[in-house]
Amino acid sequence: MATTMTTETPANGGAAAETVPLSGLRRPVSKWIWLGVIFAALLPLIGGQTGLISNFYFLQLSLMIVYSIAVLGLNLLIGFNGQISLGHGAFFAVGAYVTAILIDRYEMHYLATLPPAMFVCFVIGYLFGRPALRLEGHYLALATFALAIAVPQFLKYRHFEPFTHGVQGINIFKPDPPFGMPLSPDQWLYLVVLACAIVMFIVARNIVQSRMGRAMMAIRDQPLAADTMGINSARTKSITFGISALYVGLAGALHAIIFEFVSPDSFRFELSIAILVGAVIGGIATLSGAVIGGFFVQFIEKYADALTKWVTSTVHLPIHLEPWTIYGIVLIVLMYTMPMGIAGGLASLWRKIRPPG
Amino acid sequence: MSNMLEVKDLKAYYGPSQALHGISFSLAKGGITTLLGANGAGKTTTLRAICGMVRAEGTVTIDGEPVTGKATESVVRLGVGHVPEGRGTFTELSVEENLRVAAYTRRDKAAAARDLEMVFTYFPRLKERMDQQAGTLSGGEQQMLAISRALMLGPRLMLLDEPSFGLAPLIVQEIFRIMRRINEEAKVSMLLVEQNAALALDLADHAYVLETGRVVMSGTSADVKSDEQIRKSYLGY
Numbered sequence: 167m168a169t170t171m172t173t174e175t176p177a178n179g180g181a182a183a184e185t186v187p188l189s190g191l192r193r194p195v196s197k198w199i200w201l202g203v204i205f206a207a208l209l210p211l212i213g214g215q216t217g218l219i220s221n222f223y224f225l226q227l228s229l230m231i232v233y234s235i236a237v238l239g240l241n242l243l244i245g246f247n248g249q250i251s252l253g254h255g256a257f258f259a260v261g262a263y264v265t266a267i268l269i270d271r272y273e274m275h276y277l278a279t280l281p282p283a284m285f286v287c288f289v290i291g292y293l294f295g296r297p298a299l300r301l302e303g304h305y306l307a308l309a310t311f312a313l314a315i316a317v318p319q320f321l322k323y324r325h326f327e328p329f330t331h332g333v334q335g336i337n338i339f340k341p342d343p344p345f346g347m348p349l350s351p352d353q354w355l356y357l358v359v360l361a362c363a364i365v366m367f368i369v370a371r372n373i374v375q376s377r378m379g380r381a382m383m384a385i386r387d388q389p390l391a392a393d394t395m396g397i398n399s400a401r402t403k404s405i406t407f408g409i410s411a412l413y414v415g416l417a418g419a420l421h422a423i424i425f426e427f428v429s430p431d432s433f434r435f436e437l438s439i440a441i442l443v444g445a446v447i448g449g450i451a452t453l454s455g456a457v458i459g460g461f462f463v464q465f466i467e468k469y470a471d472a473l474t475k476w477v478t479s480t481v482h483l484p485i486h487l488e489p490w491t492i493y494g495i496v497l498i499v500l501m502y503t504m505p506m507g508i509a510g511g512l513a514s515l516w517r518k519i520r521p522p523g
Numbered sequence: 524m525s526n527m528l529e530v531k532d533l534k535a536y537y538g539p540s541q542a543l544h545g546i547s548f549s550l551a552k553g554g555i556t557t558l559l560g561a562n563g564a565g566k567t568t569t570l571r572a573i574c575g576m577v578r579a580e581g582t583v584t585i586d587g588e589p590v591t592g593k594a595t596e597s598v599v600r601l602g603v604g605h606v607p608e609g610r611g612t613f614t615e616l617s618v619e620e621n622l623r624v625a626a627y628t629r630r631d632k633a634a635a636a637r638d639l640e641m642v643f644t645y646f647p648r649l650k651e652r653m654d655q656q657a658g659t660l661s662g663g664e665q666q667m668l669a670i671s672r673a674l675m676l677g678p679r680l681m682l683l684d685e686p687s688f689g690l691a692p693l694i695v696q697e698i699f700r701i702m703r704r705i706n707e708e709a710k711v712s713m714l715l716v717e718q719n720a721a722l723a724l725d726l727a728d729h730a731y732v733l734e735t736g737r738v739v740m741s742g743t744s745a746d747v748k749s750d751e752q753i754r755k756s757y758l759g760y
């Protein structure tokens with residue numbers, strides 16, 4: 167073993183003798199991930215039947231998974247293609263409304279509403295991406311920001327009220343599990359959401375490893391050199407924008423179903439930022455980071471404010487903390503300690519502590 | 524015999540500022556022409572204008588086909604392998620993936636596979652490093668990768684932008700030897716941009732000297748090399 171290592175010729179004048187390993191993407195999916203997936207799929211059996219996990223927690227878990235799908239979509243755009251978006255909450259809203267309107271007004275089966283929701287978001291994302299990708303960096307950020315601001319207003323628009331019910335939003339009802347399965351609606355929807363997430367993660371992995379994925383990353387790393395390789399940057403970037411919108415739209419559609427409600431104010435600008443923060447925290451150019459990112463988004467939504475209050479009251483801080491202060495602090499600490507995101511940070515930690523060989 | 528590349532009265536602009544003021548030159552089929560000149564003379568801009576990467580006027584003809592105003596990917600599809608300034612390594616991708624990005628436009632997968640074998644005969648070093656992340660290669664290896672990537676496009680014409688830049692003399696000699704082999708064995712015509720005039724004149728058959736976006740001198744490499752006046756005033760050696 168040791169001799170084969172030392173016979174290798176150094177790459178940089180003897181600096182690094184080992185071949186640098188590739189990022190996790192190109193390694194086969196580890197058996198731990200599959201074990202985790204199986205465990206997650208069995209949760210309703212284990213936790214539900216023993217009564218250890220209440221329906222409330224299944225809803226929370228479903229929301230985490232939904233946000234993971236959204237973060238994954240943003241990762242494809244930012245992490246793998248180098249484009250920025252401050253407005254993907256808009257696609258979340260569109261996906262949610264397409265599903266809600268199709269269920270509420272056209273009485274479609276909830277699962278049948280997912281493909282149209284994804285399709286609509288892909289088309290809007292593609293069409294938005296087409297002119298927007300002429301804009302560089304902060305101008306693109308600004309355009310997407312405008313999108314996030316505009317969509318909730320659009321949903322309140324008077325003439326759409328027959329469809330959107332205006333500011334009141336749309337109530338839909340949780341479907342019962344099919345075939346008389348011994349599951350609660352929340353447990354069933356948890357499984358639906360989990361299945362969607364698994365499919366979408368596999369699809370993302372295949373995209374990233376395909377010809378399309380290599381073109382995406384080439385544009386991210388070296389836009390000019392990518393052009394010299396015959397890649398149509400404009401087309402690749404707008405398709406990526408569309409795909410990423412499709413992911414976020416699916417997340418929105420699933421959110422509408424498990425949350426049983428959509429309204430313009432559920433999709434304010436903060437949602438776009440939360441998804442973006444989730445992507446950065448999880449690790450922007452990793453697929454697995456999206457899981458961590460999704461959990462983080464749900465965590466902030468649910469507990470950041472409460473945590474700030476709890477810290478203020480138990481530690482008896484002499485200063486007054488504004489709501490969300492802890493969130494900001496956690497964010498800053500994470501950005502400094504793990505600039506590669508949590509997934510990247512854990513991976514490099516693991517490489518350090520792992521026994522050699 | 525028609526020329527592989529014919530450039531007439533080429534002007535190029537970055538926004539309002541003009542970088543090329545009507546340059547003309549040609550490159551014979553199977554030949555190597557070099558564009559020489561100091562930093563900022565407009566060498567890189569010339570290559571970009573040929574590939575439709577900057578706003579340009581004038582005519583550019585590749586093997587008889589006019590390409591002015593065409594999108595970069597269409598020019599690439601005509602068989603133009605541009606090895607860009609600074610090598611343009613896709614740093615986060617592996618060496619193999621870098622080469623596969625180059626096969627993006629290829630419909631004929633068998634030909635692409637043959638070209639990969641050809642790349643390995645020229646650059647056996649890259650074969651050993653197929654799985655390595657390209658950003659961790661040495662400068663010389665990244666230059667080899669950049670040339671290999673262009674070869675994977677199956678080019679008739681290669682545009683090489685300062686392949687010697689920032690490399691140790693031994694590596695540069697190795698790379699230039701291989702460039703000559705590629706020219707002779709694979710019958711690839713080359714337009715070579717260099718600041719290292721001595722090196723470029725040894726490889727090329729014709730030379731043009733650029734100064735602030737204009738051609739100020741041209742001739743066969745032998746003539747340019749032997750003319751002490753030119754060497755002193757334009758090439759600085």
Ligand SMILES: Nc1ncnc2c1ncn2[C@@H]1O[C@H](COP(=O)(O)OP(=O)(O)O)[C@@H](O)[C@H]1O
Nearest residue numbers: 537540542560561562563564565566567568569
């Ligand atoms: N991206 C750019 N934007 C504006 N001006 C540029 C750009 N690139 C080059 N230039 C200008 O164009 C002229 C020619 O530059 P370039 O073609 O890069 O020269 P060379 O490759 O010979 O060093 C220079 O004056 C340079 O400042």
Ligand SMILES: [Mg+2]
Nearest residue numbers: 566567568608
């Ligand atoms: Mg240059």
